[in-house]
Amino acid sequence: MTLKISPVLVKELRKKTGAGMMSCKKALQETNGNINGAIKILFQKGLASADKKVNRKAIEGIIGSYIHTGGKIGVLVEINCETDFVARHEEFHELVKNIAMQIAASPEEVMYISLNMIPREVSQMESEMESKKEDLINKPDQIIEKIVAGRVEKNLKKLTLLNQPFIRTPNISVEELIKERISFFGENIKVKRFIRYTLGN
Missing domain, CATH: 1.10.8.10 (Ubiquitin-associated (UBA) domain)
Known part of the structure:
Protein backbone atom coordinates (compact mmCIF):
# COMPACT_ATOMS: atom_id res chain seq x y z
CA MET A 1 0.00 0.00 0.00
CA LYS A 52 24.81 14.63 -17.89
CA LYS A 53 24.57 18.36 -18.64
CA VAL A 54 27.98 19.67 -17.53
CA ASN A 55 29.52 19.47 -21.03
CA ARG A 56 26.73 21.37 -22.76
CA LYS A 57 27.57 24.79 -24.19
CA ALA A 58 26.72 27.69 -21.88
CA ILE A 59 27.21 31.20 -23.34
CA GLU A 60 24.29 33.15 -21.85
CA GLY A 61 24.19 34.33 -18.23
CA ILE A 62 25.02 37.44 -16.23
CA ILE A 63 27.86 39.24 -14.50
CA GLY A 64 27.06 39.67 -10.81
CA SER A 65 28.70 41.80 -8.15
CA TYR A 66 28.88 41.93 -4.38
CA ILE A 67 30.34 44.58 -2.09
CA HIS A 68 30.91 43.40 1.47
CA THR A 69 29.67 45.54 4.37
CA GLY A 70 32.08 48.42 4.91
CA GLY A 71 33.16 48.49 1.28
CA LYS A 72 36.52 46.77 1.89
CA ILE A 73 35.92 43.66 -0.26
CA GLY A 74 34.28 43.59 -3.70
CA VAL A 75 33.60 40.77 -6.16
CA LEU A 76 32.71 40.52 -9.85
CA VAL A 77 31.68 37.09 -11.16
CA GLU A 78 30.46 35.83 -14.54
CA ILE A 79 28.08 32.86 -14.41
CA ASN A 80 26.96 31.27 -17.67
CA CYS A 81 23.86 29.26 -18.56
CA GLU A 82 22.43 27.98 -21.84
CA THR A 83 19.50 30.35 -22.48
CA ASP A 84 18.53 33.97 -21.93
CA PHE A 85 15.30 32.68 -20.32
CA VAL A 86 17.24 31.12 -17.43
CA ALA A 87 19.62 34.11 -17.27
CA ARG A 88 16.60 36.35 -16.51
CA HIS A 89 15.20 33.96 -13.88
CA GLU A 90 15.07 35.30 -10.31
CA GLU A 91 16.54 32.07 -8.90
CA PHE A 92 19.48 32.28 -11.32
CA HIS A 93 20.18 35.81 -10.10
CA GLU A 94 20.01 34.52 -6.53
CA LEU A 95 22.58 31.82 -7.38
CA VAL A 96 24.93 34.43 -8.89
CA LYS A 97 24.57 36.62 -5.80
CA ASN A 98 25.26 33.66 -3.49
CA ILE A 99 28.40 32.74 -5.44
CA ALA A 100 29.62 36.36 -5.40
CA MET A 101 29.09 36.40 -1.61
CA GLN A 102 30.91 33.05 -1.38
CA ILE A 103 33.94 34.49 -3.19
CA ALA A 104 33.95 37.51 -0.86
CA ALA A 105 33.82 35.22 2.19
CA SER A 106 36.43 32.75 0.89
CA PRO A 107 40.07 32.88 2.02
CA GLU A 108 42.31 35.05 -0.18
CA GLU A 109 44.12 31.99 -1.55
CA VAL A 110 40.97 30.96 -3.47
CA MET A 111 42.16 32.03 -6.93
CA TYR A 112 40.92 29.30 -9.27
CA ILE A 113 37.48 28.00 -10.24
CA SER A 114 38.30 24.28 -10.32
CA LEU A 115 41.24 21.88 -9.95
CA ASN A 116 41.71 21.54 -13.72
CA MET A 117 42.31 25.31 -13.96
CA ILE A 118 45.29 25.27 -11.59
CA PRO A 119 48.55 25.71 -13.57
CA ARG A 120 50.78 22.65 -13.69
CA GLU A 121 53.68 24.52 -12.10
CA VAL A 122 51.56 25.27 -9.00
CA SER A 123 50.73 21.57 -8.68
CA GLN A 124 54.39 20.58 -9.16
CA MET A 125 55.56 23.10 -6.56
CA GLU A 126 53.04 21.70 -4.04
CA SER A 127 54.22 18.17 -4.83
CA GLU A 128 57.87 19.11 -4.30
CA MET A 129 57.14 20.81 -0.99
CA GLU A 130 55.08 17.89 0.32
CA SER A 131 57.62 15.26 -0.75
CA LYS A 132 60.29 16.98 1.37
CA LYS A 133 58.30 16.81 4.62
CA GLU A 134 60.18 15.15 7.49
CA ASP A 135 57.38 12.71 8.36
CA LEU A 136 57.93 10.93 5.02
CA ILE A 137 61.58 10.05 5.66
CA ASN A 138 62.24 6.27 5.69
CA LYS A 139 58.81 5.45 4.23
CA PRO A 140 58.66 3.23 1.09
CA ASP A 141 58.47 5.13 -2.23
CA GLN A 142 54.99 3.79 -3.08
CA ILE A 143 53.62 4.98 0.28
CA ILE A 144 55.31 8.39 -0.12
CA GLU A 145 53.76 8.75 -3.57
CA LYS A 146 50.24 8.05 -2.26
CA ILE A 147 50.62 10.35 0.77
CA VAL A 148 52.02 13.19 -1.36
CA ALA A 149 49.24 12.83 -3.97
CA GLY A 150 46.58 12.95 -1.23
CA ARG A 151 48.12 15.98 0.46
CA VAL A 152 48.61 17.85 -2.82
CA GLU A 153 44.97 17.30 -3.82
CA LYS A 154 43.82 18.50 -0.39
CA ASN A 155 46.00 21.62 -0.62
CA LEU A 156 44.93 22.42 -4.18
CA LYS A 157 41.24 22.10 -3.31
CA LYS A 158 41.72 24.95 -0.83
CA LEU A 159 42.66 27.16 -3.80
CA THR A 160 39.48 26.43 -5.79
CA LEU A 161 36.05 28.01 -5.58
CA LEU A 162 34.06 24.90 -6.49
CA ASN A 163 35.59 22.87 -3.65
CA GLN A 164 34.75 25.42 -0.94
CA PRO A 165 31.93 24.53 1.52
CA PHE A 166 28.92 26.68 0.59
CA ILE A 167 28.65 29.44 3.23
CA ARG A 168 24.88 29.09 3.64
CA THR A 169 24.82 25.28 3.70
CA PRO A 170 28.33 24.11 4.70
CA ASN A 171 27.52 20.41 4.29
CA ILE A 172 27.56 20.88 0.50
CA SER A 173 30.27 22.35 -1.74
CA VAL A 174 29.84 25.22 -4.21
CA GLU A 175 30.09 22.62 -6.98
CA GLU A 176 27.18 20.64 -5.48
CA LEU A 177 25.16 23.86 -5.13
CA ILE A 178 25.65 24.57 -8.84
CA LYS A 179 24.70 21.00 -9.73
CA GLU A 180 21.49 21.39 -7.73
CA ARG A 181 20.65 24.46 -9.82
CA ILE A 182 21.58 22.63 -13.06
CA SER A 183 19.05 19.97 -12.09
CA PHE A 184 16.45 22.61 -11.18
CA PHE A 185 16.79 24.61 -14.43
CA GLY A 186 17.57 21.67 -16.71
CA GLU A 187 20.49 23.63 -18.17
CA ASN A 188 24.24 23.63 -17.77
CA ILE A 189 25.57 26.38 -15.46
CA LYS A 190 29.23 27.35 -15.23
CA VAL A 191 31.34 29.85 -13.34
CA LYS A 192 33.29 31.46 -16.20
CA ARG A 193 35.54 33.84 -14.22
CA PHE A 194 35.72 35.96 -11.11
CA ILE A 195 37.80 38.69 -9.54
CA ARG A 196 38.01 39.61 -5.87
CA TYR A 197 39.09 43.09 -4.81
CA THR A 198 40.46 43.77 -1.33
CA LEU A 199 40.94 47.39 -0.32
CA GLY A 200 44.62 48.33 -0.24
CA ASN A 201 45.80 45.20 -2.13
Missing part, protein backbone atom coordinates in the same frame (compact mmCIF):
# COMPACT_ATOMS: atom_id res chain seq x y z
CA THR A 2 1.36 3.42 -1.03
CA LEU A 3 1.80 5.88 1.83
CA LYS A 4 -0.49 8.90 1.53
CA ILE A 5 1.57 12.11 1.58
CA SER A 6 -0.04 15.38 2.64
CA PRO A 7 0.07 18.34 0.18
CA VAL A 8 1.55 20.47 3.01
CA LEU A 9 4.58 18.16 3.24
CA VAL A 10 4.99 18.16 -0.54
CA LYS A 11 4.83 21.96 -0.56
CA GLU A 12 7.46 22.20 2.18
CA LEU A 13 9.81 19.86 0.30
CA ARG A 14 9.31 21.82 -2.94
CA LYS A 15 10.16 25.03 -1.13
CA LYS A 16 13.37 23.52 0.29
CA THR A 17 14.57 21.85 -2.93
CA GLY A 18 12.91 23.52 -5.92
CA ALA A 19 12.07 20.04 -7.29
CA GLY A 20 8.80 19.28 -9.11
CA MET A 21 5.63 18.30 -7.24
CA MET A 22 5.59 14.67 -8.43
CA SER A 23 9.32 14.22 -7.70
CA CYS A 24 8.77 15.55 -4.17
CA LYS A 25 5.78 13.29 -3.60
CA LYS A 26 7.65 10.21 -4.84
CA ALA A 27 10.71 11.00 -2.70
CA LEU A 28 8.50 11.40 0.39
CA GLN A 29 6.78 8.08 -0.34
CA GLU A 30 10.19 6.39 -0.68
CA THR A 31 11.20 7.71 2.75
CA ASN A 32 7.84 7.19 4.52
CA GLY A 33 7.31 10.94 4.81
CA ASN A 34 10.81 11.71 6.17
CA ILE A 35 11.59 15.14 4.71
CA ASN A 36 15.36 15.00 5.34
CA GLY A 37 15.59 11.59 3.68
CA ALA A 38 13.54 12.92 0.76
CA ILE A 39 15.89 15.91 0.39
CA LYS A 40 18.83 13.47 0.22
CA ILE A 41 17.13 11.39 -2.50
CA LEU A 42 16.27 14.46 -4.57
CA PHE A 43 19.79 15.82 -4.14
CA GLN A 44 21.37 12.55 -5.34
CA LYS A 45 19.03 12.36 -8.34
CA GLY A 46 19.75 16.01 -9.08
CA LEU A 47 23.51 15.44 -9.09
CA ALA A 48 23.09 12.45 -11.40
CA SER A 49 21.03 14.43 -13.91
CA ALA A 50 23.35 17.45 -13.60
CA ASP A 51 26.39 15.33 -14.47
Whole structure:
Protein backbone atom coordinates (compact mmCIF):
# COMPACT_ATOMS: atom_id res chain seq x y z
CA MET A 1 0.00 0.00 0.00
CA THR A 2 1.36 3.42 -1.03
CA LEU A 3 1.80 5.88 1.83
CA LYS A 4 -0.49 8.90 1.53
CA ILE A 5 1.57 12.11 1.58
CA SER A 6 -0.04 15.38 2.64
CA PRO A 7 0.07 18.34 0.18
CA VAL A 8 1.55 20.47 3.01
CA LEU A 9 4.58 18.16 3.24
CA VAL A 10 4.99 18.16 -0.54
CA LYS A 11 4.83 21.96 -0.56
CA GLU A 12 7.46 22.20 2.18
CA LEU A 13 9.81 19.86 0.30
CA ARG A 14 9.31 21.82 -2.94
CA LYS A 15 10.16 25.03 -1.13
CA LYS A 16 13.37 23.52 0.29
CA THR A 17 14.57 21.85 -2.93
CA GLY A 18 12.91 23.52 -5.92
CA ALA A 19 12.07 20.04 -7.29
CA GLY A 20 8.80 19.28 -9.11
CA MET A 21 5.63 18.30 -7.24
CA MET A 22 5.59 14.67 -8.43
CA SER A 23 9.32 14.22 -7.70
CA CYS A 24 8.77 15.55 -4.17
CA LYS A 25 5.78 13.29 -3.60
CA LYS A 26 7.65 10.21 -4.84
CA ALA A 27 10.71 11.00 -2.70
CA LEU A 28 8.50 11.40 0.39
CA GLN A 29 6.78 8.08 -0.34
CA GLU A 30 10.19 6.39 -0.68
CA THR A 31 11.20 7.71 2.75
CA ASN A 32 7.84 7.19 4.52
CA GLY A 33 7.31 10.94 4.81
CA ASN A 34 10.81 11.71 6.17
CA ILE A 35 11.59 15.14 4.71
CA ASN A 36 15.36 15.00 5.34
CA GLY A 37 15.59 11.59 3.68
CA ALA A 38 13.54 12.92 0.76
CA ILE A 39 15.89 15.91 0.39
CA LYS A 40 18.83 13.47 0.22
CA ILE A 41 17.13 11.39 -2.50
CA LEU A 42 16.27 14.46 -4.57
CA PHE A 43 19.79 15.82 -4.14
CA GLN A 44 21.37 12.55 -5.34
CA LYS A 45 19.03 12.36 -8.34
CA GLY A 46 19.75 16.01 -9.08
CA LEU A 47 23.51 15.44 -9.09
CA ALA A 48 23.09 12.45 -11.40
CA SER A 49 21.03 14.43 -13.91
CA ALA A 50 23.35 17.45 -13.60
CA ASP A 51 26.39 15.33 -14.47
CA LYS A 52 24.81 14.63 -17.89
CA LYS A 53 24.57 18.36 -18.64
CA VAL A 54 27.98 19.67 -17.53
CA ASN A 55 29.52 19.47 -21.03
CA ARG A 56 26.73 21.37 -22.76
CA LYS A 57 27.57 24.79 -24.19
CA ALA A 58 26.72 27.69 -21.88
CA ILE A 59 27.21 31.20 -23.34
CA GLU A 60 24.29 33.15 -21.85
CA GLY A 61 24.19 34.33 -18.23
CA ILE A 62 25.02 37.44 -16.23
CA ILE A 63 27.86 39.24 -14.50
CA GLY A 64 27.06 39.67 -10.81
CA SER A 65 28.70 41.80 -8.15
CA TYR A 66 28.88 41.93 -4.38
CA ILE A 67 30.34 44.58 -2.09
CA HIS A 68 30.91 43.40 1.47
CA THR A 69 29.67 45.54 4.37
CA GLY A 70 32.08 48.42 4.91
CA GLY A 71 33.16 48.49 1.28
CA LYS A 72 36.52 46.77 1.89
CA ILE A 73 35.92 43.66 -0.26
CA GLY A 74 34.28 43.59 -3.70
CA VAL A 75 33.60 40.77 -6.16
CA LEU A 76 32.71 40.52 -9.85
CA VAL A 77 31.68 37.09 -11.16
CA GLU A 78 30.46 35.83 -14.54
CA ILE A 79 28.08 32.86 -14.41
CA ASN A 80 26.96 31.27 -17.67
CA CYS A 81 23.86 29.26 -18.56
CA GLU A 82 22.43 27.98 -21.84
CA THR A 83 19.50 30.35 -22.48
CA ASP A 84 18.53 33.97 -21.93
CA PHE A 85 15.30 32.68 -20.32
CA VAL A 86 17.24 31.12 -17.43
CA ALA A 87 19.62 34.11 -17.27
CA ARG A 88 16.60 36.35 -16.51
CA HIS A 89 15.20 33.96 -13.88
CA GLU A 90 15.07 35.30 -10.31
CA GLU A 91 16.54 32.07 -8.90
CA PHE A 92 19.48 32.28 -11.32
CA HIS A 93 20.18 35.81 -10.10
CA GLU A 94 20.01 34.52 -6.53
CA LEU A 95 22.58 31.82 -7.38
CA VAL A 96 24.93 34.43 -8.89
CA LYS A 97 24.57 36.62 -5.80
CA ASN A 98 25.26 33.66 -3.49
CA ILE A 99 28.40 32.74 -5.44
CA ALA A 100 29.62 36.36 -5.40
CA MET A 101 29.09 36.40 -1.61
CA GLN A 102 30.91 33.05 -1.38
CA ILE A 103 33.94 34.49 -3.19
CA ALA A 104 33.95 37.51 -0.86
CA ALA A 105 33.82 35.22 2.19
CA SER A 106 36.43 32.75 0.89
CA PRO A 107 40.07 32.88 2.02
CA GLU A 108 42.31 35.05 -0.18
CA GLU A 109 44.12 31.99 -1.55
CA VAL A 110 40.97 30.96 -3.47
CA MET A 111 42.16 32.03 -6.93
CA TYR A 112 40.92 29.30 -9.27
CA ILE A 113 37.48 28.00 -10.24
CA SER A 114 38.30 24.28 -10.32
CA LEU A 115 41.24 21.88 -9.95
CA ASN A 116 41.71 21.54 -13.72
CA MET A 117 42.31 25.31 -13.96
CA ILE A 118 45.29 25.27 -11.59
CA PRO A 119 48.55 25.71 -13.57
CA ARG A 120 50.78 22.65 -13.69
CA GLU A 121 53.68 24.52 -12.10
CA VAL A 122 51.56 25.27 -9.00
CA SER A 123 50.73 21.57 -8.68
CA GLN A 124 54.39 20.58 -9.16
CA MET A 125 55.56 23.10 -6.56
CA GLU A 126 53.04 21.70 -4.04
CA SER A 127 54.22 18.17 -4.83
CA GLU A 128 57.87 19.11 -4.30
CA MET A 129 57.14 20.81 -0.99
CA GLU A 130 55.08 17.89 0.32
CA SER A 131 57.62 15.26 -0.75
CA LYS A 132 60.29 16.98 1.37
CA LYS A 133 58.30 16.81 4.62
CA GLU A 134 60.18 15.15 7.49
CA ASP A 135 57.38 12.71 8.36
CA LEU A 136 57.93 10.93 5.02
CA ILE A 137 61.58 10.05 5.66
CA ASN A 138 62.24 6.27 5.69
CA LYS A 139 58.81 5.45 4.23
CA PRO A 140 58.66 3.23 1.09
CA ASP A 141 58.47 5.13 -2.23
CA GLN A 142 54.99 3.79 -3.08
CA ILE A 143 53.62 4.98 0.28
CA ILE A 144 55.31 8.39 -0.12
CA GLU A 145 53.76 8.75 -3.57
CA LYS A 146 50.24 8.05 -2.26
CA ILE A 147 50.62 10.35 0.77
CA VAL A 148 52.02 13.19 -1.36
CA ALA A 149 49.24 12.83 -3.97
CA GLY A 150 46.58 12.95 -1.23
CA ARG A 151 48.12 15.98 0.46
CA VAL A 152 48.61 17.85 -2.82
CA GLU A 153 44.97 17.30 -3.82
CA LYS A 154 43.82 18.50 -0.39
CA ASN A 155 46.00 21.62 -0.62
CA LEU A 156 44.93 22.42 -4.18
CA LYS A 157 41.24 22.10 -3.31
CA LYS A 158 41.72 24.95 -0.83
CA LEU A 159 42.66 27.16 -3.80
CA THR A 160 39.48 26.43 -5.79
CA LEU A 161 36.05 28.01 -5.58
CA LEU A 162 34.06 24.90 -6.49
CA ASN A 163 35.59 22.87 -3.65
CA GLN A 164 34.75 25.42 -0.94
CA PRO A 165 31.93 24.53 1.52
CA PHE A 166 28.92 26.68 0.59
CA ILE A 167 28.65 29.44 3.23
CA ARG A 168 24.88 29.09 3.64
CA THR A 169 24.82 25.28 3.70
CA PRO A 170 28.33 24.11 4.70
CA ASN A 171 27.52 20.41 4.29
CA ILE A 172 27.56 20.88 0.50
CA SER A 173 30.27 22.35 -1.74
CA VAL A 174 29.84 25.22 -4.21
CA GLU A 175 30.09 22.62 -6.98
CA GLU A 176 27.18 20.64 -5.48
CA LEU A 177 25.16 23.86 -5.13
CA ILE A 178 25.65 24.57 -8.84
CA LYS A 179 24.70 21.00 -9.73
CA GLU A 180 21.49 21.39 -7.73
CA ARG A 181 20.65 24.46 -9.82
CA ILE A 182 21.58 22.63 -13.06
CA SER A 183 19.05 19.97 -12.09
CA PHE A 184 16.45 22.61 -11.18
CA PHE A 185 16.79 24.61 -14.43
CA GLY A 186 17.57 21.67 -16.71
CA GLU A 187 20.49 23.63 -18.17
CA ASN A 188 24.24 23.63 -17.77
CA ILE A 189 25.57 26.38 -15.46
CA LYS A 190 29.23 27.35 -15.23
CA VAL A 191 31.34 29.85 -13.34
CA LYS A 192 33.29 31.46 -16.20
CA ARG A 193 35.54 33.84 -14.22
CA PHE A 194 35.72 35.96 -11.11
CA ILE A 195 37.80 38.69 -9.54
CA ARG A 196 38.01 39.61 -5.87
CA TYR A 197 39.09 43.09 -4.81
CA THR A 198 40.46 43.77 -1.33
CA LEU A 199 40.94 47.39 -0.32
CA GLY A 200 44.62 48.33 -0.24
CA ASN A 201 45.80 45.20 -2.13
